[in-house]
Amino acid sequence: MGFILRRLGFYLIAFWASITLNFMLPRLMPGDPVTRMLSRSQQRLDPQQIESLQRLLGVEGGPWWQEYFGYLGRVLTGDFGVSISRFPTPVSDVIAAQLPWTLLLGGVSLVIAVIIGNLLGILAAWRRGGILDSVTPPLLVFIGSFPYFWLAMGALYVFGVTLGWSPLRHAFSVGMTPSWDLAFIADVASHVLLPALSIVLVSIGGWMLGMRNTMITTNAEDYILMAEAKGLRPRRIMFNYAARNALLPSVTNIGMSLGFIVGGALLTEVVFAYPGVGYQLLAAVQGLDYPLMQGLFLTITAAVLLANLLVDLVYVRLDPRVRVS
Amino acid sequence: MKPVLDIEELTVEYVSDERSVRGADRVSFHIAPGEILGLAGESGSGKSTVAHSIMRLLKDPARITHGVIRFDGEDVLSMSADELRSWRWREVAMVFQSAMNSLNPVMRIGDQLADVFTTHEGLGKREALRRAAELLELVRIPADRVNSYPHQLSGGQRQRVVIAMASALRPRLLILDEPTTALDVVVQQEILAQIQELQAELGFAVLFITHDMSLMLEMSDRIGVMYAGRLVELAPAEALRRRPLHPYTQALMGAFPPISGPRVKLTGLSEGVRFTEIGDLEDTGGGHFVAPTGSSHLEREVLR
Numbered sequence: 001m002g003f004i005l006r007r008l009g010f011y012l013i014a015f016w017a018s019i020t021l022n023f024m025l026p027r028l029m030p031g032d033p034v035t036r037m038l039s040r041s042q043q044r045l046d047p048q049q050i051e052s053l054q055r056l057l058g059v060e061g062g063p064w065w066q067e068y069f070g071y072l073g074r075v076l077t078g079d080f081g082v083s084i085s086r087f088p089t090p091v092s093d094v095i096a097a098q099l100p101w102t103l104l105l106g107g108v109s110l111v112i113a114v115i116i117g118n119l120l121g122i123l124a125a126w127r128r129g130g131i132l133d134s135v136t137p138p139l140l141v142f143i144g145s146f147p148y149f150w151l152a153m154g155a156l157y158v159f160g161v162t163l164g165w166s167p168l169r170h171a172f173s174v175g176m177t178p179s180w181d182l183a184f185i186a187d188v189a190s191h192v193l194l195p196a197l198s199i200v201l202v203s204i205g206g207w208m209l210g211m212r213n214t215m216i217t218t219n220a221e222d223y224i225l226m227a228e229a230k231g232l233r234p235r236r237i238m239f240n241y242a243a244r245n246a247l248l249p250s251v252t253n254i255g256m257s258l259g260f261i262v263g264g265a266l267l268t269e270v271v272f273a274y275p276g277v278g279y280q281l282l283a284a285v286q287g288l289d290y291p292l293m294q295g296l297f298l299t300i301t302a303a304v305l306l307a308n309l310l311v312d313l314v315y316v317r318l319d320p321r322v323r324v325s
Numbered sequence: 326m327k328p329v330l331d332i333e334e335l336t337v338e339y340v341s342d343e344r345s346v347r348g349a350d351r352v353s354f355h356i357a358p359g360e361i362l363g364l365a366g367e368s369g370s371g372k373s374t375v376a377h378s379i380m381r382l383l384k385d386p387a388r389i390t391h392g393v394i395r396f397d398g399e400d401v402l403s404m405s406a407d408e409l410r411s412w413r414w415r416e417v418a419m420v421f422q423s424a425m426n427s428l429n430p431v432m433r434i435g436d437q438l439a440d441v442f443t444t445h446e447g448l449g450k451r452e453a454l455r456r457a458a459e460l461l462e463l464v465r466i467p468a469d470r471v472n473s474y475p476h477q478l479s480g481g482q483r484q485r486v487v488i489a490m491a492s493a494l495r496p497r498l499l500i501l502d503e504p505t506t507a508l509d510v511v512v513q514q515e516i517l518a519q520i521q522e523l524q525a526e527l528g529f530a531v532l533f534i535t536h537d538m539s540l541m542l543e544m545s546d547r548i549g550v551m552y553a554g555r556l557v558e559l560a561p562a563e564a565l566r567r568r569p570l571h572p573y574t575q576a577l578m579g580a581f582p583p584i585s586g587p588r589v590k591l592t593g594l595s596e597g598v599r600f601t602e603i604g605d606l607e608d609t610g611g612g613h614f615v616a617p618t619g620s621s622h623l624e625r626e627v628l629r
Contacts, residue, residue, distance in 0.1 A: 223426060226419075
């Protein structure tokens, strides 16, 4: 319990530090973001908007600590200001509209890649030198080293355009209204499948190789020999003794990837015209939409920290040795 | 009495592309029920290779190329995978060298003990755990330790857990592969006393492997000495202590100080001397077998 509280404290401090950095960055940059935006938009902003911008970016004047605490308070209440490129939508609304799709796409592809990749790795290491072990890793690495956008476009062309098995764009069919009924869920699933699989295809090799290598090290441990001498069934030795231990390094990687999901999959979103944070971030950068950028950065930071906290919690459950230290 | 384990001409080769090395070379011996047979020899002499062969735990590139291993008349080398699995631990159990690493670090020791019962006796989880707690008490570890993880136990306790695990199914043969190597001397004694106590109670035969001759003389009924994969001498412990016949055994006996008696100069193991072409064991009477030592020149070298 003390361990968890200590970790929690650490992440809170890290989060505070990232908010502070977010506050400082615009100030450290040469010039004033508001002026740059004004010059870009050629006076098309109305005074109220300028004021909101200034307030958001802390150029409203007054002592720095006043600005700082004002900013802190706004961020903590989820008020990131108003987006410039999508005026007058609040930044939090823009993010809230994109985030579910990013989580869906990233989540689905991560879960599939992790499960299948690790399973393949376990099996390959268990029958080391077998067919699975000698054919799959080189093949997956070969596929994984293609430029991703080329693979994605190829997949879209073959399965979407030529075979017609998959929709060509968007997260759901035009004309449907989001709801929780079965038809809509099925429609969303059919849209997410191909983009997700394209990500799985390039990422699965890494998971498999990582798992295979740790498994091979684990298989040489004495407790595996002991388990074998005990006459346990191979399946039990493979999963409860070998894989259970080999999984530990993988958990850290899963956590990291989980956090970075929120950053979005830019290329996937572009190729499949799928909504998501990645494309939004690109648009924000191109449109000098500082409030949106800051909001997105903060969301990504929060997600990475949250994922790390999650990993810590899971790790404590998985590895009893962590609990004491 | 019919031997519980009978090994004939066991030959194990470590095969590689360029050359293969014989880890064990035509090794023959038997163990009677309830007997403690010690297997001595320096590192790499093939002790562990023999032990692993008995349970068929050898991994590539090791291969049993010749010989017969009979357990209670049954041919171990021709058992199918399923037969082997149910035979292991039920009839022959083993305690490995590294007390620290024999237990799965992420499983409670109760579950690891219970594994034996659920696999071999088809017990339910609850009943298996109850038996696990009993086993722990047998080796004087509090029963509530079933919920502990291996890292929460000391090295000696861990080895006790392994010993408890090994006696779970009351096997007829227990192989101890340097069971006390990683432990300090005091704990060593405790562990050995534990084993002797269990042996007196359960009556299993023991194959005891170590390079610690004094420990071995103390524990064993009979002792076999291995050198370069060959068995060079096999004799009752008392006979070996009084009159070792093979020069290598003599060197081995000269390499540790006697606790009592007059001071003697310690001699190192046969540095620079290699025995080659070691012949089969010859009976010298009284159950004392020794490999013929080809040249008297070698013998002198070692004894000097």
